Structure formats: structure tokens, C-alpha cells
Amino acid sequence: MKKKASPRLVLLPPVPTAVVAVAVATAAAATLVSTLTTSGGAASWVVVAVAAAATAILTALVWPRVATDVLGLHGTSFPSPVDGRAWPLLGQLPQLLAESQANALAHQFVNWQQRIGWGVNYQIYVFGRRHVVLVDPDDVRAVTMRVDPPRDPGMLRHFGTPLSVDTLFLVPGARHDTARRLVHPFLSGAPTTECVLRVVNESLWGVHPQAVGAGGAQGGGATPFPRWAAHLDALADSGEPFDIDDISTSITIDVIETLLYSTSSDMADLATKKEWMLRLINDMTVLAGLPVPELLGSARMASLKKTGNNFLADFERLAARRQAAYADGSAAAQPPRDMLDIMLADLGQATGVYEGDRRRVAADLLFYLLAGYDTTAHSIAWTVHALLDNPEAEARLVAELKTALPPAGQPITAAHLSAMPYLDAVWKESLRLFPPAPNGTIRKLEADLRLPSNGNVIPAGTVLFIPVLPVHRNPTAYPSASAFDPARWLPPTAVGGGGHTPAAQRAARAHYMTFSSGPRACPGQNMAAVEAKAVLAVLFHRFSWSRVGDSAAVVMENAVTMRPAGLRVALRRRAAAAA
Numbered sequence: 001m002k003k004k005a006s007p008r009l010v011l012l013p014p015v016p017t018a019v020v021a022v023a024v025a026t027a028a029a030a031t032l033v034s035t036l037t038t039s040g041g042a043a044s045w046v047v048v049a050v051a052a053a054a055t056a057i058l059t060a061l062v063w064p065r066v067a068t069d070v071l072g073l074h075g076t077s078f079p080s081p082v083d084g085r086a087w088p089l090l091g092q093l094p095q096l097l098a099e100s101q102a103n104a105l106a107h108q109f110v111n112w113q114q115r116i117g118w119g120v121n122y123q124i125y126v127f128g129r130r131h132v133v134l135v136d137p138d139d140v141r142a143v144t145m146r147v148d149p150p151r152d153p154g155m156l157r158h159f160g161t162p163l164s165v166d167t168l169f170l171v172p173g174a175r176h177d178t179a180r181r182l183v184h185p186f187l188s189g190a191p192t193t194e195c196v197l198r199v200v201n202e203s204l205w206g207v208h209p210q211a212v213g214a215g216g217a218q219g220g221g222a223t224p225f226p227r228w229a230a231h232l233d234a235l236a237d238s239g240e241p242f243d244i245d246d247i248s249t250s251i252t253i254d255v256i257e258t259l260l261y262s263t264s265s266d267m268a269d270l271a272t273k274k275e276w277m278l279r280l281i282n283d284m285t286v287l288a289g290l291p292v293p294e295l296l297g298s299a300r301m302a303s304l305k306k307t308g309n310n311f312l313a314d315f316e317r318l319a320a321r322r323q324a325a326y327a328d329g330s331a332a333a334q335p336p337r338d339m340l341d342i343m344l345a346d347l348g349q350a351t352g353v354y355e356g357d358r359r360r361v362a363a364d365l366l367f368y369l370l371a372g373y374d375t376t377a378h379s380i381a382w383t384v385h386a387l388l389d390n391p392e393a394e395a396r397l398v399a400e401l402k403t404a405l406p407p408a409g410q411p412i413t414a415a416h417l418s419a420m421p422y423l424d425a426v427w428k429e430s431l432r433l434f435p436p437a438p439n440g441t442i443r444k445l446e447a448d449l450r451l452p453s454n455g456n457v458i459p460a461g462t463v464l465f466i467p468v469l470p471v472h473r474n475p476t477a478y479p480s481a482s483a484f485d486p487a488r489w490l491p492p493t494a495v496g497g498g499g500h501t502p503a504a505q506r507a508a509r510a511h512y513m514t515f516s517s518g519p520r521a522c523p524g525q526n527m528a529a530v531e532a533k534a535v536l537a538v539l540f541h542r543f544s545w546s547r548v549g550d551s552a553a554v555v556m557e558n559a560v561t562m563r564p565a566g567l568r569v570a571l572r573r574r575a576a577a578a579a
């Protein structure tokens, strides 16, 4: 599609829309009064008031489109998807609501993209407001890396409802930067890699870290979490089909809880936490679709706050236990062993990043938990799904694991992971086809933006959708885009075959948006990579897999994250690895 030349930008903030609406409504009311008066009938003020209000609402809904698309007052007008389902006044709102209730919002973005053209930015209207959907990789990078506008507090505010609106996810500017910097060295560095590998190894082969140290001791009578390798062995022996996404979710909660608190839940705790988190996401999703959530969703609001308070109480319980351990010398605050150590040290300072705000700390720990478990779990499950459909890729992976992994019972290290390039390529390709956060990010521009791709202009105040799935399915960036082809991520000279040209590889990398980029990019990507690859390595080294049911019946079900609904598998132990 031919891109339009950029017009002169004239700012039109929301106030003029209201002014126009009032002016038009007043004119309509005056006309009605004069008609009623001259025609001799008594002017009914109720009729006039209703007519004026209706005219004001209609004008507020229609005016932004006229101002943008007809008068060119809101910078560039982008192409808009036409599929006969957009309502004249509500725009694409009904589609957004319907697809998000059907857990299929990501599909909607792919459908719209197909209509508009791959790689082309477009616009949609929601209740009279224009949203620009950015998919051109240069534009996306300019926004996420250079401009870095905050996430749209209007649309995402429910993430703050449970505990604090100042959570890392929503807090703008410098307060975001300092909160990120506080945990960055720990989260993206060696301590996290070591911690994740320790948990994966220990939960596989032996003692679990919950038995060690101050934060970790389980209270008497708790049911210990059954080690998942044993659990999978039992499943293999029984031949029972099961949902791998469900099991990966338990594993990843176990790992992230250890990283946050050096403790992992026992089975009962785990089930409770899972239930809290599911309720939290469900409440947020429903509230996001309600027009006046404070009024129409008060029960959901109360439920969100109640779940938030459960997490706050959990944080306070763990913090008290840790403080007691510092006091009796059974734990040291330095060097930090987990995120709790880091947060408590900050809360203990007069000028800490968190300004002594315990709710804000609890909110961030909750957000790390939420962001860090099911995304990674889904990435594991989607990789299993993709490999089951691609036996050649599975065979190549298993051959690599055979040579690169240590003998059964010995820990997997970072060095082992870096000796498995095909595993890395398999995981990346699965994240391309099935990005666990398919809708990427939603930002709100604080200043006018000129797009680097073609000079198009978007004014301050515009909400930007930056979805991932339609970019990852772009056939011009990814030849045979729907094929699972790990070799895209291997150098052309890779042992066993790479194949793609350097230009194709550059395009593939430029369009890869799984974790976003810039100052708000996912801070857990290193952790996710270590965890998912270590788990996948063991799963495919130890077991051979078969699908129960039809591959086509597996559904990309997406609320906030995207999971393979309906994926059921059965296992058999591989003779050589099952020692």
C-alpha cells in the first residue's frame, strides 16, 4: 500500500472535541426551541434537553473522525480496516470486546493486518477515539526505545487496582527507571541464571531450595510439592494423557516464587496462588470491557482489591519471617539472595526507590509473579506443540541434547545451555509463531511523534497498540511464515544446516518483538530463556512425546497471555536418559 505524504500537524486536544460537541448541541437545541415556538406549540424543555444531550454525544463520537480523516487536523490519517463489522459510532469497539471475551483478541489484530497489508500501520476507532496500530519495525523500535511513552493508564489502569497504581507496569518517567534499575543487575545477571538453574536442577534431581535458609523453611505439616520429574515419570508410567501447559505452569510458579522469596509453595499454597492469579486476570479482563467500571463493575473491583490484599498479607508474612532471620543471624541481607532481600533493603532506607511504600513493593512483587510464570509456561507448552508437529526438528533437537547434556542426575549449567544452539533456535521459533504476550504493549504518546518509516505524524494523546502476532506472521519478513523453521535463527553455516541468507536473518531479527524493546522491555527475558530451555532440554532428553487428539484442534486462546488450549500429550521414558 502506498504511504501518504505527511500533512501539516495541527494539534487538537480533547477540549476542542468537547467544545465542538457543546456548540453543536446548543445550536441544535436553539433550532428546536425556535421551531417549536414558531410552530405555536409549547416548547418542551425535556425534549430540548434530551435532543441536545443526544446531539452532544453524537458529535463527540463523530467529530474526532471528521477532524482526523476529513479535515486532517490530527496529523496523518492511517488506513482503517473495513470488514462490515465496525459500527458507525462505536468504531471497532464491538470487535475488540467480542474477541477479547472470546479470548481471541490477537486473531483480530492478525485479521485486520491481512486486510490492511502486512507491515502497514493502521488506525481503528474506539468510542470516537482513534488508536494507531503500529507494526512497522522501525516505527515500533523508535517508539519503544527512543520515545518510550508510558503504558496507557486509561486502558490498563486495572493493573493498579489490586494494590497500587504506582506499580512498575504503570508508573511513568523517572520513578519507573529507578524501580527497574534496582532489580536489573539481579534479574538480568548471573544470580538469576544460577537461581533458576538451581531450582530446575534441584526440583529434578534432589533437595529443593525450600528446605534451605531463612525464607524457605516450610511450616510443619505442609504437603511438600511433588518434584515434577518424578511426577512426569509417574505420568509416563501410567500412560495417562495430560495438559502440559498445566504442568509447566506449576513448574514456573515454583521457579518464580523461589526467585522472589527463596520459597516455593507447597501443593495447597500453589493451588491457592494459581486461583488468586486467575481470578485477578479474569476480573481485570472483564473490567477493561465495561464502560463505567467503577459503577457497573463494583463487585469485580471489590474482588480485585480483595485478591490484592491476599497478596499483600502474603508479602507481609514473608517479610516478617525474613526480618526475623536477619535478626537471629540465620540469613544475611547482602548479597541479595532473592527479590525480597532487594526490596527489604530498599524499604529500610530513608531515601529508598520505593519511598517506604510497602503496597508499591507488594504490587511490584505481585507483578513480577504474574508476568513471570504463565508467559514462560506457555512458551514451554507451545514448543512441545510445535515439535510434535515437526518430527524432523524434534529428532535434530534430541540428537543435540544427547551430546550436550550432562549424564542424568548431574546439574545443567549455563555452559550446557550455551552449547545447545538448536535448542535456542527451537525456542525462539516457537516464540515467533506463538508469542505468549501476543498483544505486546499499549502506550500513550505524551508528545507528537513523526514516524521514521515515512514521516507520518501522530499527535500527543494518541493511544498506540503495538501487537506482536501480526508482525511475527508477516510473510515478507518471515518466508513461509506459518512454517515452524528453527533454522531461521541459525547461522547459514550451522552444523546440521542453517540455510537462510544473512538478509533474511536480518529481517527476521528486526521483526522479532516477543519481549518488546527499550526501557520497558521485558526484564525477565534472560530468566525466561534459561528456565524454558533447561526445562525443555530435560523434557525432550528424558521422554518421547505423543499428541493425544488433533493438532488442528489446539486453539490459540489469549486473554492477556496466549496458551495452547486443548493440547494434550502422553509420555514415554527414553531408555537411555531414564536412569
Ligand code: HEM
Residues within 6 Å of the ligand: 144, 168, 169, 170, 180, 187, 367, 368, 371, 372, 373, 375, 376, 379, 435, 436, 437, 440, 441, 442, 514, 515, 516, 517, 519, 520, 521, 522, 523, 524, 525, 527, 528
Ligand atoms: C516467554 C516469557 C515472557 C514473555 C514473552 C514476556 C513478554 C513481555 C512483554 C511483551 C512485555 C511488555 C514490554 C513493553 O510493554 O514494552 C513484558 C514486560 C514485563 N515482563 Fe515479561 N515476558 C516473559 C517473561 C517474564 C518473566 C520470567 C518475568 C519475571 C521476572 C517477566 C517480567 C516482566 C515485567 C516486570 C515487565 C514489565 C517491565 C516494565 O514495565 O519495566 N517477564 N514482558
